[in-house]
Amino acid sequence: MALESFPKSVPPVLPPTRLPHNLYPDAVPLTLIDTPSSLGKQGARNAELKRADAVVLTYACNEPLSFERLSTYWLPELQKLEVKAPVIVVGCKLDLRNENQLVSLESLTTNIMQHFTEIVTCVECSAATLYQVPEVFYFALKAVLHPVDPLFDYKRHGLTDRCVRALRRIFILCDHDLDGALNDEELNEFQVKCFNAALQPPEIEKVKTIVEQKVPDGVNSIGLTFPGFIYVHNMFLKKGRTESLWVVLRKFGYDNDLKLRDDFLPVPSVNASDQQSVELTSEAVDFLNGIFRFFDTDKVCITSLDYLDHYYVL
Numbered sequence: 001m002a003l004e005s006f007p008k009s010v011p012p013v014l015p016p017t018r019l020p021h022n023l024y025p026d027a028v029p030l031t032l033i034d035t036p037s038s039l040g041k042q043g044a045r046n047a048e049l050k051r052a053d054a055v056v057l058t059y060a061c062n063e064p065l066s067f068e069r070l071s072t073y074w075l076p077e078l079q080k081l082e083v084k085a086p087v088i089v090v091g092c093k094l095d096l097r098n099e100n101q102l103v104s105l106e107s108l109t110t111n112i113m114q115h116f117t118e119i120v121t122c123v124e125c126s127a128a129t130l131y132q133v134p135e136v137f138y139f140a141l142k143a144v145l146h147p148v149d150p151l152f153d154y155k156r157h158g159l160t161d162r163c164v165r166a167l168r169r170i171f172i173l174c175d176h177d178l179d180g181a182l183n184d185e186e187l188n189e190f191q192v193k194c195f196n197a198a199l200q201p202p203e204i205e206k207v208k209t210i211v212e213q214k215v216p217d218g219v220n221s222i223g224l225t226f227p228g229f230i231y232v233h234n235m236f237l238k239k240g241r242t243e244s245l246w247v248v249l250r251k252f253g254y255d256n257d258l259k260l261r262d263d264f265l266p267v268p269s270v271n272a273s274d275q276q277s278v279e280l281t282s283e284a285v286d287f288l289n290g291i292f293r294f295f296d297t298d299k300v301c302i303t304s305l306d307y308l309d310h311y312y313v314l
Contacts, residue, residue, distance in 0.1 A: 012036070024138055026145055032137070049083050054140040058090045061097040061124060067108070075116045086143035087116070090136050091124035117154045121240075146242040150258050159234055162258045163249075170252045171229050178290040181222035182229065194251045195244075207232070 014034040021029045033052070035045040049055060057074050059066040070089065078087065089109060109122040121139040125132040153160045159167075174182055174190045182190065184204050191199050199207070211218040211228040218228025236245045253264030280288070 019137065023134070024141055026141065028141060028145065030137060030141055046081055049078065049081055049085075052083070052085045053144045054088060055083060055085050056088045056090055056136065056140055058092050060093045061091045062093050067091070071112050071115065075112075075118075078118070079116075083118075085118075086120045086140075086147065086149075087118045088136065088140050088143065089119055089122040091122075092127065094124045094126040094131060095128050120148050142243065146246045147256060148237070148242055150256060151242065151245060152237055159230065159237070160258075163245075164230065166249055166252075166254055166258050167230060167233055168226065170248065171226050173252065179222055181220055181225045183223040187224055194248050 013036050014032070016034075017032040019030040019032065021027050023030070033048050035048050037045070055078065057070055059070055075087070089112070091105070105122060105124055109119075113119045113122065120143045123132060123135055123139060125136055127133055151160060151163045152158075171182070172178070174186055176186055177183075184201070187204060187207075188198050191197065208219045208224060208228075211224065211231055215227050215231045218225055218231050224232075233245050233248070236242065249258065253260045255261050
């Protein structure tokens, strides 16, 4: 069990430590595994790295060379071992850093994060003063439960195509009257479905005002358009709120690979002993007619399959 104190004598390698399951909002048990760095124990270290759900790489804030070793040894070593787990870079001993050599964390880590996209978060802490120690493990937990890679395209610095397609489907499902925009009522229904809380009229107007300032076509006379909807969710990522975007995606049936879960659209078994048939309800037919009209922009009653494939993939 972890204690909120700093021992005078610290062993070279800490024993496995299990954090209380109620320490963080997600209530997921978290076990910390310390690994040795000596050459003679590389086998044990590598085995733990390959099993890890997340990897925390540390450097000493008062030893610049330890930070350089991240990019010259540790991160290439993880790539060599083909470790797929997200990486959290942590500056330790913040209380011992020379105040005359203060460097912002962002300026220190920007370059390394650009070269090693497996790094999802960088944070500084002090075990001696207990400053931001819980945050270290929260970020590691968050990186596993709310992964960034399926959502963010690092080369384009924007949402991935699959994420945009998923949000396109969600937008259409929420746009009940299929007029190409979410009015206040539809926007509120979306908010309640995903976050169990309604937006007050001033809050809705504030959202639309912010969107309109950044994306002129993100709002029209009806409400929030799809570009505006995308902008809002892009902001979740840029502000580090991946959990908010994942709440939306999971509420609408998506798994961590941004595919609809098998249990979300159950279908009759093809091996059933008796013959089974599936018939669309009148509501489903009306919905599909609305979708067709939505994409039939030239009103010729023909919709391009390529266009549908681009925007409406389950």
